[in-house]
Amino acid sequence: xxxxxxxxxxxxxxxxxxxxxxxxQGDVQAFDVLVRKYERQIFRIAxxxxxxxxxxxxxxxDAFLKAYEKLSQFQGNSxxxxxxxxxxxxxSLMRLxxxxxxxxxxxxxEIETEEGSVPRDLAxxxxxxxxxxxxxxxxxxxxxxxxxxxxxxRIVFALRDVEGFSTEETAExxxxxxxxxxxxxxxxxxQLRERLSRYFRQKKGGEK
Amino acid sequence: MTxxxxxxxLDDLIDGEVSCETRAELEKHxxxxxxxxxxxxxxxxxxxxxxxxxxxDLPGGLRExxxxxxxxxxxxxx
Numbered sequence: 699x700x701x702x703x704x705x706x707x708x709x710x711x712x713x714x715x716x717x718x719x720x721x722x723q724g725d726v727q728a729f730d731v732l733v734r735k736y737e738r739q740i741f742r743i744a745x746x747x748x749x750x751x752x753x754x755x756x757x758x759x760d761a762f763l764k765a766y767e768k769l770s771q772f773q774g775n776s777x778x779x780x781x782x783x784x785x786x787x788x789x790s791l792m793r794l795x796x797x798x799x800x801x802x803x804x805x806x807x808e809i810e811t812e813e814g815s816v817p818r819d820l821a822x823x824x825x826x827x828x829x830x831x832x833x834x835x836x837x838x839x840x841x842x843x844x845x846x847x848x849x850x851x852r853i854v855f856a857l858r859d860v861e862g863f864s865t866e867e868t869a870e871x872x873x874x875x876x877x878x879x880x881x882x883x884x885x886x887x888x889q890l891r892e893r894l895s896r897y898f899r900q901k902k903g904g905e906k
Numbered sequence: 907m908t909x910x911x912x913x914x915x916l917d918d919l920i921d922g923e924v925s926c927e928t929r930a931e932l933e934k935h936x937x938x939x940x941x942x943x944x945x946x947x948x949x950x951x952x953x954x955x956x957x958x959x960x961x962x963d964l965p966g967g968l969r970e971x972x973x974x975x976x977x978x979x980x981x982x983x984x
Contacts, residue, residue, distance in 0.1 A: 733973060741962065745962035755972060898951075
């Protein structure tokens, strides 16, 4: 019998559970499948938090190693992926602490701002505004814009809207209440919208 | 419904988490309020753009290097 039970509300066990079971018995190839499946997401999340490529590389490596080491502690109450993301988020925050020696870093940082609560730039966007930029330029705009968000908003937006976590999963992963996730998500979305408007707003006649 | 009330329900509307009754009220507000319509459409677009563009890509070479390092350590039992 499998050591890990699926969630009661799931009819079929998640396919990751079989791989986790095998990996726990020392099957490195099974763990390899999990690494390949989630490495991009973990790297992306680490980049969103640390905003530093070198740190994100280290976090990705450390998060997978820690997950392998702690596999016996994985209870199967949550998805393997959300458990893994929780490890990556903690590793990322630890990495930030190291960079800012002595300064506490948490997901509650820098959120005391009212900016973006009320939309100010109400100009409509051009149709398909991203078509006005090349891929590299667009990626740079998107990176610069999201990097300007307070950390506590950025992480919630990244998990909820980029990685497709539910509100409940985001709350569980970050150790936040559901109302806190909802409030941060709304403000993150509105602030990003406001900031992107500078690039994407519809040009008026004669405007370049 | 005021614009502030509309804004408070913006996320629920985008995420499809409103009741039929609330949705009807929100849609009624949208018919008369261009500002909220622009806010809704451009917020939706914001999410869509971030979802569909990879802004932090993991290059193949680096991916393989990290992957090999992880596997090496795991084989040794971390």
